[in-house]
Amino acid sequence: MKQPHTQSLSINGQTIAFDIRGDGPPVLLLHGFPQTRAMWGPIAEDLARDFTVVCADLRGYGESSKPADMAAMSFRNMGADMNALMQHIGFSTFHLVGHDRGARTAHRMALDFRDSVQSLTVMDIVPTHHMLATLTTEIARAYYHWFFLAQPASFPETMIAHDPDSYFERCLLGFGKAQLSDFDPARLAAYRKAWRHPESIRAMCNDYRAAIDVDFADDAADLKRRVACPALVLFGQDGAMAQAMDVAATWTDRLADMRHAAIPGGHFFPDQSPTxxxxxxxxxLSSI
Known part of the structure; x- marks a missing residue:
């Protein structure tokens, strides 16, 4: 098995950082908020025994570029980066896996780049339009950060910058049963290094501003479109999302060929239950 190789490329005017390892059919893994590609460590290592695994930092996160414009942080723009990255490194088609914001980006990619995406896996999300259009009191309380981060600049940025570790660690613990000890120390250190940067804080706020100002309208225009490729919906059995709604049921009108499963843990089950x-x-992936 090839060892991980870290590099960066200029894609769509952004610098995109990524790791690539393994041999076999290509799989792209996309992280979510407030994390980086480091979250995939043991999962990528496992899959790399039989697949070529690419772990990329979304624009605005980790070691990738931090665009200042709010609309630049839309899922459509993040997805275009990721598709262009895979094409650039020689993969015209690939399996696509995303968690949290990475899952929302992946869903958008499966709609915008149907010929590229061989399969789609989304982790612990419901569709963005459904989330906002049918907001429940339980989700509003657990996912308050959607609306805090979306406030006009630079109100949330200023508050978070006072103590980034305290705020973002609270996010890691707030969407389901989790303790800080559930997170591998090396990966947690990578998250902290990234989220302490003022440009990262701004970009993450813009990610959530774009969800309301850009992504909601994009998804509304595509409500009647279904992802045709094989799809897997995974969710944390103890997560706030699974406690508040039937996660799989929210996808039945959007995924034509869907499987689903609960994984031990909360929202961050990839960190809690990587095996x-x-x-x-x-x-x-082996069934496709």
Whole structure:
């Protein structure tokens, strides 16, 4: 098995940082908020025994560029980066896996780049339009950060910058049953290094501003479109999302060929249960 190789490329005017490892059919793994590509460590290592695994930092996150414009942080723009990255490194088609914001980006990619995406896996999300259009009191309380981060600049940025570790660590613990000890120390250090940067804080706020100002309208225009490729919906069995709604049911009108499964843990089950997560991915990808 090839060892991980870290590099960066200029894609769509952004610098996109990524790791690539393994041999076999290509799989792109996309992280979410407030994390980086480091979250995939043991999962990527497992999959790389049989797949070529690419772990990329979304624009605005990790070691990738931090555009200042709010609209630049839309899922459509993030997805265009990721598709262009895969094409550039020689993969015209690929399996696509995303968690949290990465899952929302992946859903958008499966609609915008149907010929590229061989399969789609989304982790612990409901569709963005559904989330905002049918907001429940339980989700509003657990996912308050959607609306805090979306406030006009630079109100949330200023408050977060006072103590980034305290705020973002609270986010890691706030969407389901989790403790800080559930997160591998090396990966947690990578998250902290990234989220302490003022440009990262601004970009993450713009990500959530774009969800309301850009992505909601994009998704509304595509409500009647279904992803045709094989799809897997994974969710944390103890997560706030699974406690508040039937996660799989929210996808039935959007995914034509869907499987689903619960994984032990909360929203951040890939960190809490990497072995079970890798096994679920391997089973699904090997069946296609």
């Amino acid at each position: 079970e997560t890798a096994a679920a991915l391997r089973s699904f």
